[in-house]
Amino acid sequence: MTPQRARATLVASCVIHFLHDGCSDLLYALFPVWAREFSLSFAQVGLLRTGYSGALALFQVPAGYMADRWGEPRILAAGTFLTAVGFFCVGTAGGFLPLLLFLMIGGLGSSTQHPLSSSLVSRAYEAGRRRVAIGTYNFSGDLGKVACPACVAFVTAWVGWRWAAQGIGFIVLATAVGIFFFMASLVGDPVGAQAPTAADRPGIGWGIRDARGFSLLSTIHGIDNGSRTVFLTCLPFLLLGKGASMDRMWLALGVTFAGGATGKFVCGHLAERLGIIRTVLITEAATGLGILLLLVLPVTPALFLLPVLGLALNGTSSVLYGTVAELVTPERRSRVYGLFYTIGIGTGALAPPLFGLLSDAAGVPVAMTVLAALVLATLPLAHLLGPAVEGKPTHVA
Numbered sequence: 001m002t003p004q005r006a007r008a009t010l011v012a013s014c015v016i017h018f019l020h021d022g023c024s025d026l027l028y029a030l031f032p033v034w035a036r037e038f039s040l041s042f043a044q045v046g047l048l049r050t051g052y053s054g055a056l057a058l059f060q061v062p063a064g065y066m067a068d069r070w071g072e073p074r075i076l077a078a079g080t081f082l083t084a085v086g087f088f089c090v091g092t093a094g095g096f097l098p099l100l101l102f103l104m105i106g107g108l109g110s111s112t113q114h115p116l117s118s119s120l121v122s123r124a125y126e127a128g129r130r131r132v133a134i135g136t137y138n139f140s141g142d143l144g145k146v147a148c149p150a151c152v153a154f155v156t157a158w159v160g161w162r163w164a165a166q167g168i169g170f171i172v173l174a175t176a177v178g179i180f181f182f183m184a185s186l187v188g189d190p191v192g193a194q195a196p197t198a199a200d201r202p203g204i205g206w207g208i209r210d211a212r213g214f215s216l217l218s219t220i221h222g223i224d225n226g227s228r229t230v231f232l233t234c235l236p237f238l239l240l241g242k243g244a245s246m247d248r249m250w251l252a253l254g255v256t257f258a259g260g261a262t263g264k265f266v267c268g269h270l271a272e273r274l275g276i277i278r279t280v281l282i283t284e285a286a287t288g289l290g291i292l293l294l295l296v297l298p299v300t301p302a303l304f305l306l307p308v309l310g311l312a313l314n315g316t317s318s319v320l321y322g323t324v325a326e327l328v329t330p331e332r333r334s335r336v337y338g339l340f341y342t343i344g345i346g347t348g349a350l351a352p353p354l355f356g357l358l359s360d361a362a363g364v365p366v367a368m369t370v371l372a373a374l375v376l377a378t379l380p381l382a383h384l385l386g387p388a389v390e391g392k393p394t395h396v397a
Contacts, residue, residue, distance in 0.1 A: 014140035021141035022148025046356030053349030055107035082109030087169035142261035207329035213388020259310025267315030
């Protein structure tokens, strides 16, 4: 692929990532609105998060297999169209069950984005600078997590959440049309139409060079992603419980997402200087201790802590994503990325309702304390991961 086509593929993938991650995280701005309008419990709010994230997680590996046959652009366009339909329908929901169903439709569509876009970017930069390209792609998703919740909060305060949801659906629909025509011209023939490669021959399996290292990496990723979804789901209710207004709550989410976007960029460079393990230890320790500190701070000091906490909360994932490729053979990278994303997003889907039940029973502060302890449990796991990422594993699973 020419440098011009590679850059165009990266830009298109970044736009897709921006919108899909933005759609996922704008829900955090709407959860308190829905809880108030439909009288939802914390467990029901958690189930709404699970409905979106669970559908997103379950279809990622199948999406990779479908792309092998029909090509990434077609499956990406179809998935993005389905996400648009989900958000159009969300704007018509009249209660918990319709909301849950429509969010599952939106999440099902978004399941195509991470593995297929990562595969497109990785292939476009096969000749070099892949880590920089993947880092740029990941950063674009976090920009969406900042911009989309802020825009939805503004539109919700102006004309209501139903117009906000359907406005997002219209933007995503336009993007789906662009994906179908623009990216198909960039990528060319579907992968399935190409000659068989080493990835299609028997005996390679998943192509994981170090099964123990990949298991530890995936476990840390699962805890990290699950803790992030729980924290962002509980944060609005924690702040409202401290006496914050809705405007301040939305501001708090905005500065947290902004810190998270910065974390994706900063922690990738930090890992280059300090190493993968040291960076993970720093970010996870900062996340766990930051959550505990947040519990005792009043609203105004908490607003100053949240950007730093967001940086640590999101920064770990940037380090972990770049490490996957080092533990996997190139031929199986797209499928293993799908598996890795499924593990992380799957835990992110399961954790909110469990912590929602805990919040209903013992209160949000207790649930956040348990969450901080869970985050700190990743520290010994990171020490165990050291030999896998610092050595040179050779076994292929």
